[in-house]
Amino acid sequence: MSFLHPWLLVGAAVLAVPLWLHLRARTGAVTLFPALRFLEDQPRPRARGFRVRDALLLALRLLALLLAVAAFARPAGRGVLVTESRVHVLDNTFSQQAADGFETDRRQLLQELAAEGAGVQSAVVELTGRPRVVAGFGETREEAGARVRALTPSHQRGSYLEALRLAGSLLDQSLGARRVVRVHGDQQQNQWTEHEGSPPFLTGATVELSRVPAVAERPNLSLGETETRYFFLGDATYVDLAVPLHHRGPARSVTAVLNVNGRTVLRQQLALQPPSGTVTLQGQWRADPSQWLSGELLLEDARDALPADDRGYFCLPPVREGRVALLARSPYLRAALDPSVMKVRWAAEVLDPAGAARLLQADERALADVLVVESDYAQAQAVRDLVFRHLNNGRGVVLVLGRATPLLRPFLAELGLTVTGPAVAGPESFRAIATDHPIFRPFAGGALGDLTAARVLRHLPLRAPAATPLVYGDAGDPLLLEAAGTRGRLLAFAFGLDREGSDLPLTPAFVPFVDLLLQHARAGTAALTSALPGALVTHHVEDGPRPREVVLRQGGRVEARAAVDANGDARLTVPDRPGFHTIGYDDGTEPKGMIAVNPSPKESDLRYEARPAALSAWVVPARPEQDARAAVAVAIDDGRLPWLLLLAAAVFLAAESGALLARRAAA
Amino acid sequence: MEGFLAGLHGSPFHGPSVEFKEYRDYRPGDDPRHLDWRLYARSDRLCIRRFEQETNLRGYLLVDTSASMAYRGARARESKLECAKTVALAFGWALLRQNDAVGVLAQGPPEPGPRLDGRPPRREPRLLKPSQKPHQAGQLLRALADLEAVGGSLLPDLLARAFAAAARRSLLVVVSDFLEPAPAIQQALERARFDGHECLCLQVLDADELDFPFTGAHVFEDPETGERRRFVGEEARERYRERLERFLREYRDLWNRLQVRHVLIRTDEEPGAALARGLSSRR
Numbered sequence: 040m041s042f043l044h045p046w047l048l049v050g051a052a053v054l055a056v057p058l059w060l061h062l063r064a065r066t067g068a069v070t071l072f073p074a075l076r077f078l079e080d081q082p083r084p085r086a087r088g089f090r091v092r093d094a095l096l097l098a099l100r101l102l103a104l105l106l107a108v109a110a111f112a113r114p115a116g117r118g119v120l121v122t123e124s125r126v127h128v129l130d131n132t133f134s135q136q137a138a139d140g141f142e143t144d145r146r147q148l149l150q151e152l153a154a155e156g157a158g159v160q161s162a163v164v165e166l167t168g169r170p171r172v173v174a175g176f177g178e179t180r181e182e183a184g185a186r187v188r189a190l191t192p193s194h195q196r197g198s199y200l201e202a203l204r205l206a207g208s209l210l211d212q213s214l215g216a217r218r219v220v221r222v223h224g225d226q227q228q229n230q231w232t233e234h235e236g237s238p239p240f241l242t243g244a245t246v247e248l249s250r251v252p253a254v255a256e257r258p259n260l261s262l263g264e265t266e267t268r269y270f271f272l273g274d275a276t277y278v279d280l281a282v283p284l285h286h287r288g289p290a291r292s293v294t295a296v297l298n299v300n301g302r303t304v305l306r307q308q309l310a311l312q313p314p315s316g317t318v319t320l321q322g323q324w325r326a327d328p329s330q331w332l333s334g335e336l337l338l339e340d341a342r343d344a345l346p347a348d349d350r351g352y353f354c355l356p357p358v359r360e361g362r363v364a365l366l367a368r369s370p371y372l373r374a375a376l377d378p379s380v381m382k383v384r385w386a387a388e389v390l391d392p393a394g395a396a397r398l399l400q401a402d403e404r405a406l407a408d409v410l411v412v413e414s415d416y417a418q419a420q421a422v423r424d425l426v427f428r429h430l431n432n433g434r435g436v437v438l439v440l441g442r443a444t445p446l447l448r449p450f451l452a453e454l455g456l457t458v459t460g461p462a463v464a465g466p467e468s469f470r471a472i473a474t475d476h477p478i479f480r481p482f483a484g485g486a487l488g489d490l491t492a493a494r495v496l497r498h499l500p501l502r503a504p505a506a507t508p509l510v511y512g513d514a515g516d517p518l519l520l521e522a523a524g525t526r527g528r529l530l531a532f533a534f535g536l537d538r539e540g541s542d543l544p545l546t547p548a549f550v551p552f553v554d555l556l557l558q559h560a561r562a563g564t565a566a567l568t569s570a571l572p573g574a575l576v577t578h579h580v581e582d583g584p585r586p587r588e589v590v591l592r593q594g595g596r597v598e599a600r601a602a603v604d605a606n607g608d609a610r611l612t613v614p615d616r617p618g619f620h621t622i623g624y625d626d627g628t629e630p631k632g633m634i635a636v637n638p639s640p641k642e643s644d645l646r647y648e649a650r651p652a653a654l655s656a657w658v659v660p661a662r663p664e665q666d667a668r669a670a671v672a673v674a675i676d677d678g679r680l681p682w683l684l685l686l687a688a689a690v691f692l693a694a695e696s697g698a699l700l701a702r703r704a705a706a
Numbered sequence: 707m708e709g710f711l712a713g714l715h716g717s718p719f720h721g722p723s724v725e726f727k728e729y730r731d732y733r734p735g736d737d738p739r740h741l742d743w744r745l746y747a748r749s750d751r752l753c754i755r756r757f758e759q760e761t762n763l764r765g766y767l768l769v770d771t772s773a774s775m776a777y778r779g780a781r782a783r784e785s786k787l788e789c790a791k792t793v794a795l796a797f798g799w800a801l802l803r804q805n806d807a808v809g810v811l812a813q814g815p816p817e818p819g820p821r822l823d824g825r826p827p828r829r830e831p832r833l834l835k836p837s838q839k840p841h842q843a844g845q846l847l848r849a850l851a852d853l854e855a856v857g858g859s860l861l862p863d864l865l866a867r868a869f870a871a872a873a874r875r876s877l878l879v880v881v882s883d884f885l886e887p888a889p890a891i892q893q894a895l896e897r898a899r900f901d902g903h904e905c906l907c908l909q910v911l912d913a914d915e916l917d918f919p920f921t922g923a924h925v926f927e928d929p930e931t932g933e934r935r936r937f938v939g940e941e942a943r944e945r946y947r948e949r950l951e952r953f954l955r956e957y958r959d960l961w962n963r964l965q966v967r968h969v970l971i972r973t974d975e976e977p978g979a980a981l982a983r984g985l986s987s988r989r
Binding site (some may be wrong): 068071072080081084479 | 719773774777786885887912915924925927928937945950953
């Protein structure tokens with residue numbers, strides 16, 4: 040046995056104290072007295088002599104002190120030569136729930152941990168949304184095994200790259216001459232290819248895959264990210280829903296069921312075309328705009344490898360009246376945004392350049408959700424500045440570019456839009472429309488009108504390499520673009536919404552089109568209604584009395600709490616399981632928000648990679664002659680042993696005290 | 707003190723070891739030992755011979771410095787040796803005031819280190835020769851102050867050295883606790899008497915040694931012999947006192963027989979007063 044702090048054994052010198060006291064007690068105190076001859080009849084004092092009980096007491100005292108000294112010196116187990124340091128990465132992402140992948144890999148990991156020799160240092164990393172160290176090199180095999188057994192299957196999306204980075208940082212602090220990373224996972228293909236281009240970061244280590252995928256892919260049906268939005272027909276409010284259904288495998292049909300607020304809205308059998316593909320499920324139904332909407336879409340009889348992704352959740356907050364700041368002369372825009380038309384949905388404020396200047400100085404909360412600006416108004420510097428203020432504050436901006444002046448071109452260039460020539464006379468129709476875009480998808484049913492019937496009479500030729508064209512004209516010019524690179528959403532018309540620019544305002548589709556356009560532009564400021572499992576989300580408390588904390592509940596159970604900061608934000612970690620969660624304030628039961636938690640659709644892509652190319656990109660192979668490290672001998676510190684020694688010392692001291700008391704009582 | 711000294715050796719100016727000076731007629735009351743009978747035979751005249759001291763009395767202060775003299779009990783004013791020094795100094799001072807010569811004789815500390823022949827270590831005697839000169843008082847003080855109690859039984863050896871030092875009849879003032887057995891010094895005292903020396907024994911004992919006030923269990927060790935005894939005070943007291951009384955009685959008998967003056971001084975008493983009381987009671 041060795042000691043971690045051998046220098047503390049010097050404390051054994053304290054054993055001399057009871058020894059000296061013991062010897063001194065045997066002789067007793069002696070007084071010098073000259074007239075001793077007159078006591079010659081008195082007996083000579085004998086040395087106390089050896090008495091067994093004294094020896095036992097001395098032995099108990101010495102042993103107790105010795106044990107205490109040894110405890111402080113931290114005895115360690117037999118020193119061992121560490122030849123290998125090994126980090127086990129256990130894939131605990133959602134895809135591992137297919138074919139019991141997680142349980143299989145966990146069993147394998149536990150077997151390997153139990154079989155590892157004393158010369159192997161082991162650590163375990165769990166791969167989830169945020170890879171973490173489950174057991175470090177300092178933990179014993181038993182502790183590591185217990186922690187691995189305590190893990191539960193996760194619904195999160197994880198990155199092999201992040202997990203291997205974490206493993207590499209652990210190995211940098213390890214002692215073994217050989218360094219190994221063992222990956223226990225399903226080797227999902229998109230997990231390897233997602234960051235395949237990352238530069239090498241793992242040097243001097245070997246990456247081993249614990250198992251080869253049994254198959255290259257597994258059949259699976261899964262629901263993608265659900266998109267929902269309101270649209271209005273007259274006074275009626277409808278919800279438009281679109282969700283992609285991904286299928287892979289031999290399945291030829293599946294039944295989709297839509298439940299909204301506890302009521303089945305739709306049940307439909309869908310035909311599937313093997314071997315794989317994506318079908319967009321779309322539905323529209325009338326809804327109460329004043330209530331939270333919570334819906335569930337599920338696939339019945341899917342019979343696939345991962346049943347947990349056959350269900351998707353979504354929620355939609357009550358219609359919240361948005362604020363529009365209108366810097367436009369178009370009577371059609373003003374009419375479309377009239378309170379009598381857009382009541383409950385939009386409150387428009389018509390501004391002029393002076394009003395724009397006033398808004399520049401106002402508090403951020405005074406800014407509208409969406410700013411609509413015609414090109415003529417953009418001549419004023421205050422208006423241009425207001426556009427940037429909105430975008431920088433995450434607000435939406437819609438530019439209606441009927442004319443381009445020399446003053447306007449630099450402004451547009453700053454927004455990533457380039458006018459390449461003079462205005463082009465039309466008429467042009469909406470030749471190509473991004474029908475899967477949230478603005479246009481609700482039109483697919485035909486109830487909202489036909490946007491293709493609109494004519495553009497005059498438009499500006501725009502080029503925007505970083506923007507996404509949503510509508511093309513007949514000549515191939517983009518007529519409506521969504522710019523990228525700004526914090527708020529920027530949509531730009533290449534034509535005016537007046538009689539000279541287009542007859543779109545005269546079509547029945549114009550009002551719902553404006554509504555959907557503004558909804559999309561405002562979406563950047565909308566409240567959070569969806570999240571990935573285990574994600575960290577921020578809930579912003581709207582204006583009004585600020586609560587102390589935000590509480591996340593599922594059913595009646597509290598899942599998470601977070602304090603509200605000075606900005607009105609609260610950060611919560613969403614639970615690691617799909618479903619609905621309500622957001623409340625303090626101890627109130629009234630829901631202030633809802634979050635639908637769904638696994639990442641990427642995890643449903645059950646294709647596997649036996650020999651991932653990413654490893655050759657991430658790992659710099661070990662060079663035996665240059666990277667060889669001397670094996671390090673390390674004493675095993677059994678943290679329990681010092682406490683056992685101290686306990687034993689206390690027992691011996693108690694026994695000694697008891698013996699002394701017994702002797703005194705007998706005396 | 708002077709009265710005592712006068713009684714000890716007669717008139718300060720006359721003594722047995724003086725030369726004849728003159729005759730005077732006998733008067734009733736004169737010491738008949740001084741009658742010159744030869745003159746009476748020749749002249750039919752009773753005359754007293756008058757002598758003159760050749761020198762004043764020579765006195766030796768013999769101080770016992772054995773280890774037992776270092777004892778100091780709980781009730782003592784000082785240790786026995788310190789008390790002995792005080793008493794000796796007082797006596798010596800008185801002799802000097804009478805123009806008597808006084809000196810000090812004591813055993814020194816043992817030589818350091820063991821002897822190769824296995825004998826006890828040598829002790830050099832410390833001798834201050836008697837003198838009556840004015841500076842002798844200071845010498846006396848220094849000689850007594852330097853004395854330390856160390857070593858085993860020294861009194862018989864001290865007396866023997868005194869005889870060697872004292873060429874003529876002298877006054878030997880022995881200051882000791884006299885805890886040696888009486889026979890040990892009996893021979894020395896007899897020799898002293900034979901040589902014509904006057905002896906005065908001042909026995910210094912501690913109150914604890916005389917009263918044995920100890921209670922409870924004790925272990926005592928003799929500082930000179932290293933012997934140890936274990937006892938319970940209440941149980942041993944009576945027997946101790948009996949043995950002590952018997953011991954002291956032996957000494958008293960010895961002194962009486964040898965006509966040696968003896969004074970017992972307790973260390974819990976003021977030394978001068980104890981000495982004066984003891985000397986005056988002996989007259």
